[in-house]
Amino acid sequence: MAMTEIRTPRLLLRRAKANDLDAIHAVLSNPGAMLYWSTPPHDGIDQTREWLTGMIESPPSLSEDFVIERDGQAIGKVGAWRLPDFGYILHPDHWGAGLATEAVTAFLTHAFARPDIDYLTADIDPRNAGSIRLLTKLGFRETGRAARTWHTHIGWCDSVYFRLDKPPNRSG
Numbered sequence: 530m531a532m533t534e535i536r537t538p539r540l541l542l543r544r545a546k547a548n549d550l551d552a553i554h555a556v557l558s559n560p561g562a563m564l565y566w567s568t569p570p571h572d573g574i575d576q577t578r579e580w581l582t583g584m585i586e587s588p589p590s591l592s593e594d595f596v597i598e599r600d601g602q603a604i605g606k607v608g609a610w611r612l613p614d615f616g617y618i619l620h621p622d623h624w625g626a627g628l629a630t631e632a633v634t635a636f637l638t639h640a641f642a643r644p645d646i647d648y649l650t651a652d653i654d655p656r657n658a659g660s661i662r663l664l665t666k667l668g669f670r671e672t673g674r675a676a677r678t679w680h681t682h683i684g685w686c687d688s689v690y691f692r693l694d695k696p697p698n699r700s701g
């Protein structure tokens with residue numbers, strides 16, 4: 530059985546639950562946080578409820594997806610709804626404090642402990658400087674690019690693909 534809670538110095542990474550709805554909606558409806566996401570900001574709570582249900586019901590065999598909690602409050606998410614591709618988002622109130630670095634680092638250690646995971650990937654908008662900086666800093670390398678991969682509220686968006694192989698000393 531996969532571990533379902535991860536503690537870092539400032540954060541708790543845990544499975545999503547139904548009463549995260551309002552806090553997660555505050556993140557997924559935030560225009561700043563959603564600027565380079567693969568969908569526009571959520572405009573109704575029902576859209577977030579559906580998204581959260583998908584996260585809650587995602588089978589652990591295919592998924593490693595976590596709500597990020599700080600001081601008892603859900604502030605974002607990190608993880609893979611479908612491994613090995615993962616993503617992360619924090620409410621802008623919590624940006625610029627190293628929290629994404631902290632959350633993603635913990636997620637990587639957890640995901641690479643799985644014997645069935647040899648690498649992780651991420652799909653990032655080339656304009657998303659913060660996200661690219663975060664991944665590069667953690668050792669991810671660009672594997673390719675593609676144009677017009679997502680159509681969102683800001684129009685057609687491109688992708689830069691990143692990959693990190695499991696460090697050889699972490700065999701699971």
Ligand SMILES: CC(C)(COP(=O)(O)OP(=O)(O)OC[C@H]1O[C@@H](n2cnc3c(N)ncnc32)[C@H](O)[C@@H]1OP(=O)(O)O)[C@@H](O)C(=O)NCCC(=O)NCCS
Pocket residue numbers: 561562563565566615616617618619620623624625626627628629630631651652653657658659660662663666
């Ligand atoms: C990307 C995101 C998670 C970063 O969160 P964060 O907690 O502010 O990140 P950190 O503080 O850990 O910073 C990570 C690195 O990126 C840099 N960085 C963060 N935001 C940046 C920005 N807008 N421009 C340039 N660099 C930035 C930081 O300086 C840091 O690098 P450093 O250690 O060399 O100084 C946050 O901005 C976010 O939620 N964005 C919206 C969602 C999103 O786009 N997700 C990516 C798609 S999967």
